[in-house]
Amino acid sequence: MGFQDFWATITEPRVLASYKLSFLTALTAAFVNAVFGVLIAWVLTRYEFPGKRIIDGLVDLPFALPTAVAGITLTTLYSPNGWIGQFFSFKIAFTPVGIIIALIFIGLPFVVRMVQPVLENIEKGMEEASASLGANRMQTFIKIIFPELIPAILTGFALSFARALGEYGSVVFIAGNMPFKTEISPLIIMTKLEQYDYEGATAVAAVMLIITFIILFTINILQWWTGKRYSGK
Amino acid sequence: MEDKSVVAKANHPVIITRNATKEPKSIQWILISVVLLFLTLFLVVPLIAIFVKAFEKGAEAYFAAIAHPDAVAAIKLTLIVVLITLPLNAIFGVVAAWTITKYDFKGKNFLITLIDLPFSVSPVIAGLIFVLLFGLHGTLGPLLQSLDIKVIFSIPGIVIASIFITFPFIARELIPLMQSQGTSEEEASLTLGAGGFKTFWYVTLPNIKWGLLYGVILCNARIIGEFGAVSVVSGHIRGMTNTMPLHIEILYNEYQFSAAFAVASLMSIFAIITLIIKSFIEWKTDFKSTKAS
Numbered sequence: 324m325g326f327q328d329f330w331a332t333i334t335e336p337r338v339l340a341s342y343k344l345s346f347l348t349a350l351t352a353a354f355v356n357a358v359f360g361v362l363i364a365w366v367l368t369r370y371e372f373p374g375k376r377i378i379d380g381l382v383d384l385p386f387a388l389p390t391a392v393a394g395i396t397l398t399t400l401y402s403p404n405g406w407i408g409q410f411f412s413f414k415i416a417f418t419p420v421g422i423i424i425a426l427i428f429i430g431l432p433f434v435v436r437m438v439q440p441v442l443e444n445i446e447k448g449m450e451e452a453s454a455s456l457g458a459n460r461m462q463t464f465i466k467i468i469f470p471e472l473i474p475a476i477l478t479g480f481a482l483s484f485a486r487a488l489g490e491y492g493s494v495v496f497i498a499g500n501m502p503f504k505t506e507i508s509p510l511i512i513m514t515k516l517e518q519y520d521y522e523g524a525t526a527v528a529a530v531m532l533i534i535t536f537i538i539l540f541t542i543n544i545l546q547w548w549t550g551k552r553y554s555g556k
Numbered sequence: 557m558e559d560k561s562v563v564a565k566a567n568h569p570v571i572i573t574r575n576a577t578k579e580p581k582s583i584q585w586i587l588i589s590v591v592l593l594f595l596t597l598f599l600v601v602p603l604i605a606i607f608v609k610a611f612e613k614g615a616e617a618y619f620a621a622i623a624h625p626d627a628v629a630a631i632k633l634t635l636i637v638v639l640i641t642l643p644l645n646a647i648f649g650v651v652a653a654w655t656i657t658k659y660d661f662k663g664k665n666f667l668i669t670l671i672d673l674p675f676s677v678s679p680v681i682a683g684l685i686f687v688l689l690f691g692l693h694g695t696l697g698p699l700l701q702s703l704d705i706k707v708i709f710s711i712p713g714i715v716i717a718s719i720f721i722t723f724p725f726i727a728r729e730l731i732p733l734m735q736s737q738g739t740s741e742e743e744a745s746l747t748l749g750a751g752g753f754k755t756f757w758y759v760t761l762p763n764i765k766w767g768l769l770y771g772v773i774l775c776n777a778r779i780i781g782e783f784g785a786v787s788v789v790s791g792h793i794r795g796m797t798n799t800m801p802l803h804i805e806i807l808y809n810e811y812q813f814s815a816a817f818a819v820a821s822l823m824s825i826f827a828i829i830t831l832i833i834k835s836f837i838e839w840k841t842d843f844k845s846t847k848a849s
Contacts, residue, residue: 359594366591370584378592380835384599386774387827387834389781391801392820395808396602399609399817406605407597428598450577460579482675489678492783492801496808509680509784516684516788525688528681535676 324522332526337502338511342530345508348419349487352426357480360434361472367435368442385431390492397425398497417499422507425497426487433486434479441475442468473549481542485535606824609817621807621815622822629795630803630819634780636711637799641718641779646772648719649726654760656727657734658742671727674720682720683788686713709791714799717785722778726771733767734760766841770834777830780823 324332332338366372367379385393401408401415401424408415415421445468453463491509498505508531515524579587611618621627652671656664674682688694690707700707707713741763745755761768783801790797798806800823807816 359591362587363591363595366588369578370588372588376835378595380831381595381599383831383834384603384827387777387781387830389783389801389804389820389823389827391781391783391804392606392823392827393602395804395813395816395820396606396609399813400602400605406601428602431598447577454577463577485676489676489681489784491678491680491787492781496805509678512678512680512684513788516687521688521691521693524684528678528684531678532681535678539676 324526328522329526332523333530337506338508338527340503341506341508341511342534344419344422344504344506345488345531346534348422348426348507349484349490352423352430352487353480353484355423355427356430356483357434357476360431360479360483361438361476363435364438364442368439382435383432385428390429390490391496393428394425394493394496397421397428397493401497416497417501417505419505421497421499422494422505425493426490429490429493430483430487433483434476437475437479437482438472441472445471470549474546477542477546477549481539485539488531488535488538603824603828606817606821609813610821612817613814617814618818618821621812621818624815626795626798627803627815627819630798630800631822633711633714633798634800637714637718638776638779640715641722642772642776644719645722645775646726646768648723649730649771649775650764650768652727653730653734653764654756656731658739668731671724673724674722675724679721679782679784680788683717683785686717686720686785686789690716708789709793710797713789714786714797717789718779718782721782721785722775725775725778726768729767729771729774730764733764737763766837770837773830773833773837777827780826 363382367375367382398405398416398421400406401421403409403414403416405416413420415424449467450463453467454460458466489509491507491513494507495510495513498507498510500506500510508527512524512527512531515521515527578584652667656668687708689696690700690713691697692701692708694708705712707716741759742755745759746752750758781801782799783805786799787802787805790799790802792798792802792806794806800819804816804819804823807813807819
């Protein structure tokens, strides 16, 4: 395959649409996971409530449950007449929203498990000092605790994002797989493989690999930069 | 609450320090409720749904779906893949972690990055790599064909893809653990005259046994559940190269929803057992602070 064929394959409108869809849904899901991940980690390390141990163990369910099982279950729940889908006036399964839900499920544990140990190890003394200097709880969180968490959040975000970008098993069921609308990049690779278009599949895969590495590289730099800035090393 | 603490700050600064590192109870309960609602919606409801849907057509249909020859074949194949992949990756993982933590050499960071690679590569791309390598038109295709060895669309391909996908699990659990333990105990053992293997067996292994088990459990869950990579290399031959997740996909696409969920429920029971063992290990070792998954 020459460069021109390669370029034609990876800039085909259908393929471009899939990059955009994969990128945006993965980004949204990773963002939601970052926000709720910090919240879950916070509640699990700081508060006491009945059933906490069970909840703590359950957070890892997405790692233990096969993605295909997650895929068919979420599709059934969020389809228009499913347990959850029936309460919404708009369609969730077979739209990008459904894809995002599957990706949130898949990436849920990453941020929680990165942030949790950091929160456990923050010295109470710092928070006490901050409070005794007159900061309220919100100020202490934003100025003292949150900066400590940033590297862990970024790592969790990156892992969750990379996983979401490449995810296939859970998404393929809930997406509906309509070209230009709900067709993710891994599915394009799969379709091309099934048509024995190995060169086309490889071209699309190469672009995805490059995008993944750029993202991981950027996050690494960000992490290094925030680490330097906040820890004063 | 807010107003009171402002007043308190003005008059009696001692009073705020008492509760200064805790949020008011009301905020605590709001945050706890939000988390519980979120986790119920995303984790608990799907888990319940699997079992309800599995038994929708009664227990008889449930057991018929599990005892179906294709399902049994899929369960057997998944077990075979686990039995080959898991010991290999346990050995690879220990060797990799041992090499990285007990020796100094150039390119160590590069090796660590390389070990992490399968985590960031899409499973579909992982499968594609092996099709390009071992497929009929792949780099090694003609050679394999002349030797009459079939890799892609047969069991060896599924095993190789599973090894690739789950390779990092054990190494990544062990590296931070072995790093924090250092090499002094091994050095002591060697000074006292124990050989390399003896040192590993009596000193290193007991130290890492829980971390190893933890990695094995996670690795095992992923091998059983792997879908994307296996889907690319398996060829979906019923009763031959269909693992459990692929069998679920076929049943689902044929609108045999109850049967699909019956097989899915088996896998879910397994996932729950995995979580219980994992929580047990965490409780046993307080391993959590060194865990970097």
